[in-house]
Amino acid sequence: MTVDAVTQSFPLDGGGHYVALKSISLDVAKGEFVTLIGHSGCGKSTLLNLMAGLDQAREGGILMNGRQVTDPGPDRMVVFQNYSLLPWLTVRQNIALAVETVYPHLASGERRDIVERNISLVNLSAAASKYPAELSGGMKQRVAIARALAIRPKLLLLDEPFGALDALTRGNLQQQLMQICQESGLTTVMVTHDVDEALLLSDRVVCLRNGPAAGIGRIVDVPIPRPRDRLTVMNHPSYYQLRAELIHFLQDQRRLKQQAAARR
Numbered sequence: 001m002t003v004d005a006v007t008q009s010f011p012l013d014g015g016g017h018y019v020a021l022k023s024i025s026l027d028v029a030k031g032e033f034v035t036l037i038g039h040s041g042c043g044k045s046t047l048l049n050l051m052a053g054l055d056q057a058r059e060g061g062i063l064m065n066g067r068q069v070t071d072p073g074p075d076r077m078v079v080f081q082n083y084s085l086l087p088w089l090t091v092r093q094n095i096a097l098a099v100e101t102v103y104p105h106l107a108s109g110e111r112r113d114i115v116e117r118n119i120s121l122v123n124l125s126a127a128a129s130k131y132p133a134e135l136s137g138g139m140k141q142r143v144a145i146a147r148a149l150a151i152r153p154k155l156l157l158l159d160e161p162f163g164a165l166d167a168l169t170r171g172n173l174q175q176q177l178m179q180i181c182q183e184s185g186l187t188t189v190m191v192t193h194d195v196d197e198a199l200l201l202s203d204r205v206v207c208l209r210n211g212p213a214a215g216i217g218r219i220v221d222v223p224i225p226r227p228r229d230r231l232t233v234m235n236h237p238s239y240y241q242l243r244a245e246l247i248h249f250l251q252d253q254r255r256l257k258q259q260a261a262a263r264r
Contacts, residue, residue: 001063001155002062006023006057008058018212024047030185034203034206035198038210039250039257051157052076075153077156079145081159083132090130090131092116098147099111121146122145137164138165145173163192174201182226182227218245
């Protein structure tokens with residue numbers, strides 16, 4: 001995926017426009033895991049929505065396999081923090097609905113195999129007949145990830161998918177996500193506020209400056225070999241230097257934000 005000089009703005013009630021993103025350019029390689037970090041209001045989710053085709057940039061464009069992204073498509077799948085499951089459908093039915101919508105030409109047996117394989121992938125076979133109200137937050141998020149993977153997207157977009165989960169559940173899902181992405185070679189872009197999560201999962205961390213007119217302030221390569229787990233990442237010689245670099249960037253942006261607020 002290529003983000004080519006993207007600028008995004010939104011109309012204000014009193015007239016004029018709020019410029020959320022300014023001249024963003026970024027290439028994401030096939031199979032790469034890229035994380036976007038920055039303070040609230042820096043346009044992370046706005047950029048993710050543009051990649052998904054849920055919105056259109058005012059200037060510039062986004063290319064996927066050489067074609068401009070103009071609307072949502074099955075080659076890109078978004079997993080939101082709020083799960084977005086249909087409450088009247090079971091785990092199996094939520095995933096099956098996505099598969100049937102994207103692959104209506106497949107035989108029913110093939111579609112059923114895809115559904116069951118992805119339920120098993122996130123270790124939810126025992127809960128396949130349960131409804132969302134019967135599931136924990138971590139289980140709901142696993143359903144959302146399984147549904148996204150079931151349609152075999154070329155790009156997985158994650159908008160703070162683990163932000164509302166407890167530490168143990170979050171750690172388990174992070175490990176599962178890493179394994180799934182590595183085994184399938186899936187290209188992934190994730191929004192997070194969590195520096196440690198970014199270092200655990202990412203090949204590169206893209207640091208966004210404060211808005212308005214947010215841009216890329218820094219891109220940090222994470223040269224920690226895969227497969228990874230939290231312990232090996234924390235024991236890697238470059239871990240604390242990388243962590244300090246990201247935290248220093250965020251602290252600088254916070255200070256700039258406070259100075260701007262004080263001038264108003």
